[in-house]
Amino acid sequence: MALHYGEEHLGVTDVFGEDVGPPLGGVFTATQGLKTAWNSPLDERGILGTAMGIAYAGGKPVCEIQFCDYAFNSIDLMKVAGNQRWCSAGAFAMPIVVMTPNGAGIRGSIYHSHSFESWASRLAGWKVVMPSNPLDAYGLMLAAIQDPNPVLVLLPKALMRVKGDQPIPGEPADSDDLGRMIDAPIGDRTDWRPNWPAVEEYIVPIGKAARVREGHSATVLTWGRLVPLCAKAADELAREFGHTYDVIDLRSIFPYDWDLISRSIEKTGRLLIANEDTEVTNFGEHLLRRAIDEHFYDLLVKPRTLMGKHLPGIGMNQVYEDNSVPQYPDVKAAMRDITAEPA
Amino acid sequence: MADSNDPDDTPADRGGRLGTAGFIPAVVRSGRDAMSTEVALTVFRQMVRTRALEERGIKMSKSGEAYFWIGGPGEEAVNVCLGLQVNKGAGPAYDYLHLHYRNAGILLGMGMPMLDHVRQLAMTATDRHSMGRNFVGHYAMPEWNVVPVTSVIEVQMVMAPGTALMQKRHGGEGISIAVSGDAGTAEGDFESCLLWSSRPGNELPVLTVVTNNGYGISVTHDSQHAVKHIARRADPYGIRHETIDGNDPVVVWNAVARAMRYVRTQRKPFVLEAMVSRLHGHSSSSGAQRNWQEADCLALFEQKLIDGGVIDADQVAALREEAKAEADDAAVTVAGEPRPTPLDVPLGTYAPSAVDAVYPKDYTGLPQRRR
Numbered sequence: 001m002a003l004h005y006g007e008e009h010l011g012v013t014d015v016f017g018e019d020v021g022p023p024l025g026g027v028f029t030a031t032q033g034l035k036t037a038w039n040s041p042l043d044e045r046g047i048l049g050t051a052m053g054i055a056y057a058g059g060k061p062v063c064e065i066q067f068c069d070y071a072f073n074s075i076d077l078m079k080v081a082g083n084q085r086w087c088s089a090g091a092f093a094m095p096i097v098v099m100t101p102n103g104a105g106i107r108g109s110i111y112h113s114h115s116f117e118s119w120a121s122r123l124a125g126w127k128v129v130m131p132s133n134p135l136d137a138y139g140l141m142l143a144a145i146q147d148p149n150p151v152l153v154l155l156p157k158a159l160m161r162v163k164g165d166q167p168i169p170g171e172p173a174d175s176d177d178l179g180r181m182i183d184a185p186i187g188d189r190t191d192w193r194p195n196w197p198a199v200e201e202y203i204v205p206i207g208k209a210a211r212v213r214e215g216h217s218a219t220v221l222t223w224g225r226l227v228p229l230c231a232k233a234a235d236e237l238a239r240e241f242g243h244t245y246d247v248i249d250l251r252s253i254f255p256y257d258w259d260l261i262s263r264s265i266e267k268t269g270r271l272l273i274a275n276e277d278t279e280v281t282n283f284g285e286h287l288l289r290r291a292i293d294e295h296f297y298d299l300l301v302k303p304r305t306l307m308g309k310h311l312p313g314i315g316m317n318q319v320y321e322d323n324s325v326p327q328y329p330d331v332k333a334a335m336r337d338i339t340a341e342p343a
Numbered sequence: 344m345a346d347s348n349d350p351d352d353t354p355a356d357r358g359g360r361l362g363t364a365g366f367i368p369a370v371v372r373s374g375r376d377a378m379s380t381e382v383a384l385t386v387f388r389q390m391v392r393t394r395a396l397e398e399r400g401i402k403m404s405k406s407g408e409a410y411f412w413i414g415g416p417g418e419e420a421v422n423v424c425l426g427l428q429v430n431k432g433a434g435p436a437y438d439y440l441h442l443h444y445r446n447a448g449i450l451l452g453m454g455m456p457m458l459d460h461v462r463q464l465a466m467t468a469t470d471r472h473s474m475g476r477n478f479v480g481h482y483a484m485p486e487w488n489v490v491p492v493t494s495v496i497e498v499q500m501v502m503a504p505g506t507a508l509m510q511k512r513h514g515g516e517g518i519s520i521a522v523s524g525d526a527g528t529a530e531g532d533f534e535s536c537l538l539w540s541s542r543p544g545n546e547l548p549v550l551t552v553v554t555n556n557g558y559g560i561s562v563t564h565d566s567q568h569a570v571k572h573i574a575r576r577a578d579p580y581g582i583r584h585e586t587i588d589g590n591d592p593v594v595v596w597n598a599v600a601r602a603m604r605y606v607r608t609q610r611k612p613f614v615l616e617a618m619v620s621r622l623h624g625h626s627s628s629s630g631a632q633r634n635w636q637e638a639d640c641l642a643l644f645e646q647k648l649i650d651g652g653v654i655d656a657d658q659v660a661a662l663r664e665e666a667k668a669e670a671d672d673a674a675v676t677v678a679g680e681p682r683p684t685p686l687d688v689p690l691g692t693y694a695p696s697a698v699d700a701v702y703p704k705d706y707t708g709l710p711q712r713r714r
Contacts, residue, residue, distance in 0.1 A: 013509075014508075040539075041535075041538055041539060041542070043535055043538065043539070045501050045531065045532060045535055046501050046504070046535040046538065046539050048501070049498065049500070049501025049502045049504070049505065049532070049535070050501065050502070050504050050505040050508065050539060051505060052501075052502045052505055053439075053501075053502040053503060053504060053505015053506040053507070053508065053509070053519070054505040054506070054508060054509055055505070056439065056488075056490050056502065056505065056506050057434070057435045057439065057505065057506040057508075057509030057510065057513075058434060058435065058509060059505075059509050061505075076495055076498070077498055077501070080493050080495060080498055084490075084491050085691050085692065085693070085694060086476070086690075086691050086692050087473055087476055087477055087481070087483065087491050087493075088472065088473060088483035088485075088491045088691075089470070089471070089472070089473050089474035089476070089483070089690075089691055090690065090691030090694075091471075091472075091483050091484070091485050091491075092483060092485060092490065092491055093694045095694075124692065125692055125693070127699070142698075143698040143699075146696075146697065146698045147696045147698050147699060148694040148695070148696060149693050149694055149696060203698055205698055205699065205700040206696070206698055206699045206700065206701070207699055207700040207701035207702070207710065208700045252701075255699070255700075255701035255702055255710045256701075256710055257700070257701070257710070258709070258710040258711060258712060259710075259711075259712045259713045262712050263712070290709070
């Protein structure tokens with residue numbers, strides 16, 4: 001629906017990538033019925049380069065890398081896209097949006113379970129966002145489209161089919177009604193056209209985190225798939241132990257909302273950073289470094305991280321995923337531990 | 344569209360024309376190709392200017408006035424003939440240029456002053472292409488659709504289909520010109536360009552120009568490429584192509600004109616491979632010494648014009664002096680110009696954004712607490 005709003009109201013000229021256009025409309029069916037959607041060759045470098053060319057010539061492209069696992073062969077092009085403005089002394093803008101599913105949680109095995117945010121955080125000149133619910137996905141996508149810089153929208157795979165608590169402005173209350181309006185039928189879709197609801201503009205500013213739970217016992221800084229897990233753990237730990245947590249959904253990897261993070265650490269004196277990317281040179285380590293640099297004397301206990309293991313991949317058998325990236329029991333235990341340690 | 348093939352349409356800043364005494368032929372010929380004398384003299388003058396600029400750049404890299412030189416001595420015929428026929432302007436109605444780093448002749452042919460090249464070479468704050476940030480020859484000129492040149496080999500090839508797509512939608516005769524060397528075509532991005540510009544029913548107006556100088560830094564073309572002529576790699580895609588002698592401006596001028604006419608009117612891709620020389624090695628990193636074993640397109644054209652009675656030795660000498668003086672003046676000018684300051688370092692990272700809570704105007708260092 002964000003892309004529909006984008007092509008109707010925000011000047012999106014092209015939504016494209018592998019299987020993005022009809023008949024499939026995306027492997028997660030998120031681009032069905034869009035009037036500017038088209039299928040590209042199975043060539044990630046071509047997708048990114050073509051998006052750059054479209055942007056040079058005045059278009060507003062939203063392109064998709066089908067899974068972030070396949071973005072690695074394009075990382076130098078991403079670097080180039082991020083530096084075009086700086087390299088040209090401000091003469092050229094690069095208003096492209098790249099969206100790609102991110103992370104684990106769908107039993108995607110080795111090549112459909114990667115996380116990309118730590119890699120992406122090193123791409124200077126880009127903005128990188130990762131929503132954890134449908135409303136934020138809508139609002140961040142509209143922001144990404146409106147921003148005249150390259151923006152990478154990382155969509156947690158495990159959350160792409162999860163219904164949110166808050167509706168998108170203009171979204172029908174009944175999800176079945178919505179499905180009948182915008183989901184393409186099974187089988188022949190030649191004559192099918194979507195009946196779009198009258199969705200409205202809703203922007204989540206880039207660089208603004210969300211405090212999804214408010215508390216005083218510890219700060220839990222997280223993003224993507226782990227956000228609902230941290231929120232759930234905060235609710236349970238409040239009931240079970242009376243601990244309350246500031247659970248912060250970062251939403252923007254870069255630029256990040258240091259204002260909210262810093263004030264929360266100052267308030268609680270305890271910091272847990274939780275995400276599912278692999279643990280060696282994880283983006284959370286950058287935030288940990290800043291927390292130590294700027295809040296060393298505010299911290300009551302050692303700050304800590306909960307991250308994915310430094311492994312070549314996530315195996316197909318569920319035992320691999322359960323023991324590679326943080327699961328709910330890991331999240332809850334880590335949150336319990338940081339409040340249990342005496343100051 | 345202006346007819347850029349018409350020498351009468353050539354603006355004065357593209358070089359003007361020479362006057363000669365006595366009888367001069369109407370055309371200069373090479374085999375079946377012919378070029379009007381007026382165009383030949385314009386091309387020759389721009390080739391002389393390009394060579395003078397490159398030679399000045401090499402000297403600057405050795406004297407310490409510059410830090411690094413890379414360029415295209417030996418490719419002047421291709422670059423100048425291409426630059427003079429570009430339909431220059433901003434936006435999809437005009438040609439887009441996806442260049443690499445040996446294309447000074449294209450930009451001089453289009454009318455860029457030498458000074459704009461030398462400023463980048465000297466890394467000055469006045470460098471209009473990159474504010475002293477990029478290597479020489481890494482141009483960026485939005486008013487002429489010259490998108491930023493990168494040192495990353497062949498990435499320009501995957502951007503060209505994007506601009507061409509917008510040009511095809513826009514209508515008119517604007518084309519996307521992607522230029523690379525021969526070694527770069529080993530990258531998959533070359534094939535990506537062929538694939539994306541030839542999708543059935545969605546063919547795109549991309550003119551791919553490969554200047555084949557026979558080397559990738561120290562590695563010979565023949566030791567790595569089984570395909571004798573790179574242009575033939577267009578065959579499986581059904582893309583028209585031609586391989587030409589890039590040291591003969593008469594041949595090049597006509598081949599570029601034919602290729603451009605096809606791409607402009609048919610809205611389909613074309614691959615033009617020009618066999619050229621590499622007269623000063625890869626870059627200053629390999630010494631940039633003159634290689635006297637290879638054919639010199641400028642010397643050959645000079646002799647052809649003298650033999651044909653188009654120009655005489657005195658006029659050639661005058662042209663050289665004029666070009667050398669222009670390059671020298673540019674070098675003197677930049678010596679006194681400001682260099683970037685520490686405050687310039689982050690400038691231009693981000694475009695202003697109404698939806699960014701942290702960087703609404705530009706990058707300002709790591710995110711901070713609001714006051």
